[in-house]
Amino acid sequence: MPDNSFQNLTDEELINLDSAEAQAELLKRYFRLVRFHAGRYATTPADIEDLTQEGLITLLYVTKKFDASLGSRFSSFAQICIINRMRSLMRQERHIAEPTEDLIDKLEAMGELTDPDTPESILMAKESFADFRTKIMTLLSKKEWEILQCILNGHSYAHTAELLSITVKSVDNAMQRIRRKIRAQDLS
Secondary structure, eight states: OOGGGGGGSOHHHHHHHOOHHHHHHHHHHHHHHHHHHHHHHOSSHHHHHHHHHHHHHHHHHHHTTOOGGGSOOHHHHHHHHHHHHHHHHHHHTTOSOOOOSOHHHHHHHTTOOSSTTOHHHHHHHHHHHHHHHHHHHHHSOHHHHHHHHHHHTTOOHHHHHHHHTSOHHHHHHHHHHHHHHHHHHTOO
16 A cells, blocks of 8 residues: 555544554654643653653553444544553653543543553543533533543644634633533533
8 A cells, every 4th residue: 555545634534554664654643632631631742752652652551452343433542542651651750640530631540551552451441431411411412522532632622613614702601501510510
């Protein structure tokens, strides 16, 4: 398969190919995301490099563990696993505090892997996230769910507004409602 044809495939299709070229395309697609989160959690320039490497390794690892039948997108699953790996590493170094009770942190924590080398921890994380996702879906309106998905996929409020043809204020209001609903249900 020529290199440029990989660019037209979805992440899920690349994972199914299970080839070095497909993995290279995934690494290329996710490098900026991994680097962003490495910068977010690092306290020194050396930490950024170490976390970037760990994030890319985690990305390759989770391609083998992703199960599309659970109804989640690979991009969401990968981001959660990458972030939680970085958090775990930085906690071990005692550079960051425990996660806050922010909505995004709660959602990310659902994918936390205590030992990423065991299939059991991956399965437990997937099941936990799937249960949490189902609970959230029942609480939210269709529009709120769409907005939350955009935000969790890394889109800004402005880009989410553009994608859904609504105002930025509407996105902000929806996110506030979503946070209130989740806090009221104590889904942590």
